[in-house]
Amino acid sequence: MQDVKTCLNAMTVDVEDFFHVSAFDKIISPEDWDQYQPRVDNNTRRLLDIFARHGVKSTFFVLGWVAERYPELIKEIHRQGHEVASHGYAHRRASEQNRQEFTADVRRSKDHLQDLLGEEITGYRAPSFSIGYTNEWAFEALKELGFVYSSSTYPVKHDLYGTPDWPRFAYQRKEDITEIPIPTLKMFGKQVPIGGGGYFRLYPYALTRYLVQKYLEKEKQPYSFYFHPWEIDADQPRLNNASAKSRFRHYVNLQHTEGKLERLLQDFSWSTMRDVYGVSA
Template sequence: MLPAPFPEISTDYAITIDVEDYFHVAAFETVISPDRWDQYPCHIEANVQRIIQSLDAAVGKAGKATKATFFVLGWVAERYPSLIREIAALGHEIASHGYHHQRLNHLSQHEFRQDITRSKALLEDLTGAPVAGYRAPSFSIDENRPWIQDELREAGYRYSSSINPVPHDLYGYRHAPRTPFLWDNGLLEIPVATAEVFNRRIPCAGGGYFRLYPYALSKRLLQKAARQLAGPVVFYVHPWEIAPEQPRIQAASAKSRFRHYLNLHRTLPRLERLLGDFHWGKMSDLPVVIHHSK
């Protein structure tokens, strides 16, 4: 049973980057296995650099460059260590996206433990700083694996941002609170943003929905989420989403191809508008994280 939302949290906006490439995504997991990832051209460095440039250029409501939280896949960090060090040196937060981009319902408890400890140790060795945050691949935490939170806590994570509290065929924990809460073991969970419209939860945190909706609608939903949520508005984007030139995976289903390639050419311009329209920061600077860590 889920606990009540964390009380008395002031609203803020957090921008998060899930550092994975196009061939890592769950939509292609049935046609591209992890043992074949090295066969595909990796565009992660160039795409992350484009995002960093956009963050540096965005003064937004804060009047200064925007800092973000980068949830880094361990597989990427192992192959591009200088990129991860650069992100950290620029003042962004480094958090964990696990080592392999495998949905948690595909992992045993032992495999999950290995995945999150390997990723955390690798990122901490690269940056020389503790890694506090974790995001599950494809928001794949659900009610069927209560040991997940215990393993995260035992591994030394202070917070998780692994819940998208909406129904979806690949992810979703529809009955979870929309606002931050503590699991029974004290681990802080910070769901990504949703807006409630006519008693229905509407996803507005990023990803495919950000590419599908007109920008004006995304902005209105985020503003509504800020008014409704007793806690931070968390948004996410993937580096591959700003790269319309990426290779096409023709073996994937038509549904997966539609979802993945929809409006890729619109993502970066929309993201740059978004960065200027709100006061964004990193997860570690949110009042709820600061309060909980004391």
């Protein structure tokens, strides 16, 4: 571990609640969100405590819906020295919106966060990594809105997202915006997803540590990790009317995530997207 311990990597959190996720969008509409008891405030504060114990700074991609309801939470994230970025407003996939809808959704989130914190919001992540082949115009829209970087693509094959033949490492796009893809590792002729989320919960921790270390040694690139506050919440309500596939994706190994996260924070070095990739206004 010593060879890669000094490599600085990006820790990121997509700040949304359990009822926002794409896995449940067939059974829960945005009009229904207020019917659920939110858990995102408490779960995110738990993460802040974990990060503080390990001296880690993170980038929090905040959903505008959450920021409007929990302004003090967002202020606390900022007060503790973490980077606040945008996750859009209503957790609609960019691929399911036209340019006008997308721009309005992202502007609403960005404007609210900026008014709340009194500083420019420069980073964006699309829900479900939903910028791809059919909506590259989204990068132009983000540039027009004043964003400096995006982390909205995942170069893998997946039923909900994926741009497997797009760049795997941070790069400057023709729209003059930096795109920071979710990391993959080339193994056996395939690009293996290693960026976090459900894969982090599914893989044994020893495998995750091996894959991250292999990536750092082989690619000589920073690694970035993402997850959600609900992933440390094993007591969240079970939505039994969701499909078996969606239930598995969402609930698998929730009880182990916090312990795995603690080990990940200890085994590697972490900071914000802004610091790791040098992306700032």
